[in-house]
Amino acid sequence: MPFNTELTRKLGIRVPIVQGGMQWVGYAELASAVSNAGGLGILTALTQPTPEDLRKEIRRCRAMTKNPFGVNLTLLPALVPPDYAAYARVIIEEGINIVETAGNSPGPVIRQLKAANTIILHKCTSIRHAASAVKLGVDFLSIDGFECAGHVGESDITNFILLSRARQSLGVPFIASGGFADGQGLAAAISLGAEGINMGTRFMCTIEAPIHMKIKEAIVEAQETDTELVLRRWRNTSRLFKNKVASEAVKIEKESTTGEFKEVAPYVSGQRGRQVFINGDKDFGVWTAGQVIGLIHDIPTCQVLISRIEREAIDTLAKAQSLIVDEVKSKL
Numbered sequence: 001m002p003f004n005t006e007l008t009r010k011l012g013i014r015v016p017i018v019q020g021g022m023q024w025v026g027y028a029e030l031a032s033a034v035s036n037a038g039g040l041g042i043l044t045a046l047t048q049p050t051p052e053d054l055r056k057e058i059r060r061c062r063a064m065t066k067n068p069f070g071v072n073l074t075l076l077p078a079l080v081p082p083d084y085a086a087y088a089r090v091i092i093e094e095g096i097n098i099v100e101t102a103g104n105s106p107g108p109v110i111r112q113l114k115a116a117n118t119i120i121l122h123k124c125t126s127i128r129h130a131a132s133a134v135k136l137g138v139d140f141l142s143i144d145g146f147e148c149a150g151h152v153g154e155s156d157i158t159n160f161i162l163l164s165r166a167r168q169s170l171g172v173p174f175i176a177s178g179g180f181a182d183g184q185g186l187a188a189a190i191s192l193g194a195e196g197i198n199m200g201t202r203f204m205c206t207i208e209a210p211i212h213m214k215i216k217e218a219i220v221e222a223q224e225t226d227t228e229l230v231l232r233r234w235r236n237t238s239r240l241f242k243n244k245v246a247s248e249a250v251k252i253e254k255e256s257t258t259g260e261f262k263e264v265a266p267y268v269s270g271q272r273g274r275q276v277f278i279n280g281d282k283d284f285g286v287w288t289a290g291q292v293i294g295l296i297h298d299i300p301t302c303q304v305l306i307s308r309i310e311r312e313a314i315d316t317l318a319k320a321q322s323l324i325v326d327e328v329k330s331k332l
């Protein structure tokens with residue numbers, strides 16, 4: 001029985017599962033596989049070096065799926081910021097009508113996309129940021145708990161609190177992100193008021209994810225304790241896979257007497273992290289993963305994964321329903 005939530009209705013998808021934007025992972029191979037399996041696949045705009053490359057990637061993805069897919073546009077602090085307006089223009093010109101936004105000061109980009117009637121899912125790690133995004137007119141909030149991979153924010157609030165706060169106070173439909181890998185998680189998110197879930201790390205561990213098999217195997221072997229929080233000192237906290245480089249970065253961050261970012265910068269290089277996904281050496285640089293690594297035990301296709309999560313969620317919700325008994329009958 002298909003799900004029928006605000007997310008499935010508005011996005012035109014079968015299963016309320018979104019594959020979150022992932023730098024160096026969110027290519028057409030993964031996004032199209034997720035969409036073909038009934039979820040929402042998302043291309044990561046900044047994985048493409050220029051807006052024109054993004055245009056080509058969108059066209060490539062469209063040739064690989066007839067189902068809806070979206071694009072992630074992440075706005076992060078940078079000395080020379082990418083031309084976000086140009087990326088957004090390509091997204092609009094190519095007829096993409098679902099965009100996941102994330103990061104700082106998203107106002108101008110969200111206004112540009114909303115003027116073209118784009119459905120916006122905005123990712124945030126705090127209720128304060130979520131409330132600002134509501135004022136910008138976003139359609140869905142993607143609430144990223146402290147468990148999540150990547151930028152966890154600075155308030156360290158896990159999804160048990162964040163999701164209920166979202167339900168109680170935001171007045172806009174939301175999906176749950178961070179820590180999800182199975183149908184029990186989807187059922188829990190729905191019970192807390194979410195319209196679906198967003199997953200990142202779980203989708204890295206699928207056949208179609210365009211990263212080295214050894215990295216997928218490293219995730220399967222890892223425990224929930226195998227992540228590291230870096231860059232807290234500069235209020236840009238990121239959750240990374242715990243490896244030699246991440247642990248060294250944390251040590252320098254804690255012990256530095258100058259507190260200068262340049263001491264830690266070579267350790268957290270994005271380019272070395274990108275190489276990890278290509279060469280399969282998990283210790284070559286830092287790379288992002290969430291605490292959910294402790295719940296990931298296999299490397300299925302996206303179709304197998306999404307169908308399994310759908311079935312598990314239905315079974316879990318039915319089991320919960322069966323625990324509610326008629327008071328009169330139960331006494332007979």
Ligand SMILES: Cc1cc2nc3c(=O)[nH]c(=O)nc-3n(C[C@H](O)[C@H](O)[C@H](O)COP(=O)(O)O)c2cc1C
Pocket residue numbers: 019020021022023025044072074101102123144147148149150151177178179180198199200201202204287288289290291292
């Ligand atoms: C390898 C990797 C790269 C990511 N890159 C981005 C990114 O560029 N932009 C973004 O908004 N989120 C990024 N994320 C976060 C995911 O979109 C998603 O919010 C997060 O993975 C959810 O937590 P989970 O990993 O527990 O499912 C990344 C996550 C991973 C695992």
